[in-house]
Every structure is written in structure tokens, then in C-alpha cells.
Amino acid sequence: MSRIRPLEPPYAEEIQRSFDRIMKGKEPLLLFRTLATSERAWAKFRNGSLLDRGPLGLRDREIVINRTTALAHCEYEWGVHVAVYAKHAELTDEQIDATRNGGLSAPCWSGAEQALIAAVDALHARATLDRIEFDRLREHYDDDQVLEILMLCGLYRTVSYVANALDLPLEPTARRFPAAQRRSPALQEQS
Template sequence: MPRIAPLEPPYEAEIQSQFDRIMRGAPPLMLFRVMTSNPRAWDKFRAGSLLDRGPLNLREREIVIDRTCALNACEYEWGVHVTTFGPAAGLSDAEIRATVGEGAEAPCWSAAERTLIRAVEALHARSTLSDSEFSALSSHYDDAKIFEIILLCGFYRTVSYLANGLRLPLEDKVARFPA
């Protein structure tokens, strides 16, 4: 069990509606059930979330999220994303493993993806991008995408803190970090 008890069904109509919108009919994730146990935290989480499509394509988005979660040792959220979005994003098994292991140095990435992952790694390590890192990122991504990359890194670092700090149990039937 997580450190804070999750909301149990049946859910109030508004919460059920929010779960349905986010989960598209699937049962709500433990993360969402725990967050809804505190209405203020849930409202803040949803207000700051990046659950919409945004300017990145699905592949770029998932690379950012998966690498961010892996760098934060958040197997919970990494597994949810790899399982739910990895196939649709076209991530190969080698690329999925690289989000946990080699990162930007894995030979499986394109030049743009390598630059993207380097930016994620820099933000994780130093909370900033050097001028050369920003310039490299700008050579592949426009301003809207750069904002989204930085926002996703920050948001999924927060999600990692929540999942790890609350000791959320891993969801059933989702990927685990490679050995």
C-alpha cells in the first residue's frame, strides 16, 4: 500500500468524470486515486499537468517522459508510460531500454532525439541548459517545443517525487525497468 491511502470506489460523480476523461474508461491509476484523496493536491496536480497533446509528437513526448522518469528512478511512472504509450510512439525495445540505461549515448537514437535526451539529462543534472545545449536543442526544435520539453521534465520530476515519495505500488501489467 502507498504511504497515503488511495480514494476507494465508488467515486463521487465529479471524480469519476475526471477519471473517465483522463483514463478513457480504464480503471484509475493508483497515482490518481492517491492524489484525489487530497482535493487541493488533486486540483493543483490537474491544473499543472500536461495531459494534453502539446506541440511535441507522441514519440518526442514519450522519450522526454521516459528518460525523466528513469533518471528519477521512478519505475512506477516509467512503466505506465512505456506500456501505455511506447508502442504507439514507435519506441523499439532497444530504445525503451536506452531510456533507462545509456540515454543519449545509445546508438539507437536519431541526431534530434540524441539532442532531446541530452537536454533532459542536463535539466535533470543541473536544472538548466548551457548555451551550447540550448543552441543544439534549437537546431531541432522550435520555441513551443522547447517550452514543452522543459515543462515535461519538470512535471514528470514532480510525478516521480510523488510516486517515489508516496511509495506507490507498481501497477499490474506494466513494464518494469530492464535488469
């Protein structure tokens, strides 16, 4: 059980409408039900969402989110995104596994995806990009896309903090992290 008791149905009318908009008729995630216990936290979270049709394609967006949540050891959010979006983003099992256990040098990534993963890794490790990392990212992404990448990393680092600190149990339909023995040295160092 979450460290903060989530809302249970029936939900207040406004909360139900917001759940319906986000979940499109499915049961709301435990994360959403827990955040919605605070009107302010729920409003801030909903207003900060970057899951709309932004300047990044679905595949790039999901690589950023999956890598960010994996680096933050947030199996809850990583698993939800893999279960819901990986197929639509055309991520292979090898690529899904590499968001957790691999690095930018995994052979399954294109040059643009390697630059994307390098940026996520640098932001996670140092909260900045050096000139080379930024320039490499700019070789593949325009200004709007770069800003979206930076915002996604920050937002999903925050989501990871919340889900991890609340000790949210994994959603029943979410994917689990791949086996730990296949973790990359970079992720082992961060443990």
C-alpha cells in the first residue's frame, strides 16, 4: 500500500472528469489517485503533463521517459510506460531492456537515439549537458525538441521521486524491470 492512502471511488465529480480525460475510461493509476488526495498537488501535476502531442515523436518521448525513470530506479513509472506505450512507440524488447540495463552504446540505438540517451544520462548524473553533449543533441533535434527533452527529464525525475518515496506498489499490468544481472556498469555504479 502507498505511504499516503489513495482516493477510493466514488470520486468527486471534478476528480472523476480529470481521471476520465487522462485514463480514457480505464481505472486511474495508483499514482494519480494518490496525488489527487491533494488538490494542489493534483492540479500542479496535471498542468505539468507532457504526454500531449508535443514536438517529439512518441518513440523519442518514451525513450527519454523510460531511461529517466530507469536511472531513478522507479520501476513503478518505468513499468507503466513500457506497458502502455512501448508497442505504439515501436520499441523492441532489446530496446526496452536497454533503457534499464544498457547505455547509449547498446547496438540497438540509432545515432539520434544515442545522443538522446547520452543527454538523459548526463542530466541524471550532473543536472546539465556539456557543450559536446548539447551539440550532439542539436545535430538531431531542433530547439523545441531539445526543450521538450529537458522538461521530460525533469518532470519524470520528479515523478520518480514521488512514486519511489510513496513506495507505490507496482500496477498489476505494468512491466517489471529486466533481470538485475544484466544491468550495465553505469547503472550498477548509481545503485
